[in-house]
Amino acid sequence: MLTGGNPDCPFPGMEEVDELIGDQSPNFSPLINQGADRFVLGNSNQVFYNDRQANSDGIADYALIRDFSFAQNDVIQLKGRAADYWFDPTPIALGRAIFLTAGQIQPGLIAIVQGDNITGFERGFVFV
Template sequence: MVDINGTLGNDNLPGNPNPNGLNTDDTINAFAGNDRLIGGLGDDTLLGGSGNDGLVGVNSSVANPGQGEIDFLTGGADADRFFLGNVNNVYYDDGNSSTSGTGDFGWITDFTIEDRIYLHGEASDYTLGSWSMIGPDGLVSGTGILLIDSNGSNELIGFVEGIFGLDLNSSNQFVYV
């Protein structure tokens, strides 16, 4: 476990590889400012604090970003961006259509009306559903963001804690890249 703390200014905080070159489970706390937090490999906890933050729980340069990871993404106050994909990849897709994806996903803990969730592709690639998860504080309900794979199976890639009624076609909630 590696703890990384930012400053009160604008920070770029990547996850920290250990001396053997393997990435670890990180806790990254940006405090205040407009920050970019990147967890990298491992099960990470990203805490944006106040400011307009961008949160990426994965190492986006690997072949399957987010595979086998559960990352907790907390934006904090102000307008935050939660990245569950980029122009090249869907994050947290294990590539196995026989699983539901509960072994790898981004857990968004504090989505608000100011925030946006970034996804690879387009709205028709996804579906939303009510989900309950067991988290650090017990059973939590919210909205699951599921990728529809080529076999028509649904793979959980994101969980939005405590929020219901999201709309994949709302540009006030989702941005497609």
């Protein structure tokens, strides 16, 4: 399990960009993943990497998930429900961006996901 931000802080992930890389081979090659990873970007209490500013695009704080893989049964854990988020090409790096829309005037960037192309929330996500 890889947790973005420190869930014991009042605002996990706020004002930080964290690179999350899942299980790797014994030789530490980032190209060889060893099994299912859970990337925790929220819990039942809060969304991580949310700057709490409804007008902010969130590009100052997000998780960069480097090796998301459906074949490895990886999952991304988010607070709430799928309708609280949407995908778009990233404004910063290669991959797909996950934006928080619930409670936002401007969608806020929560994560950039690299690896397998995510097109919807039907597979690879857990909502709490």
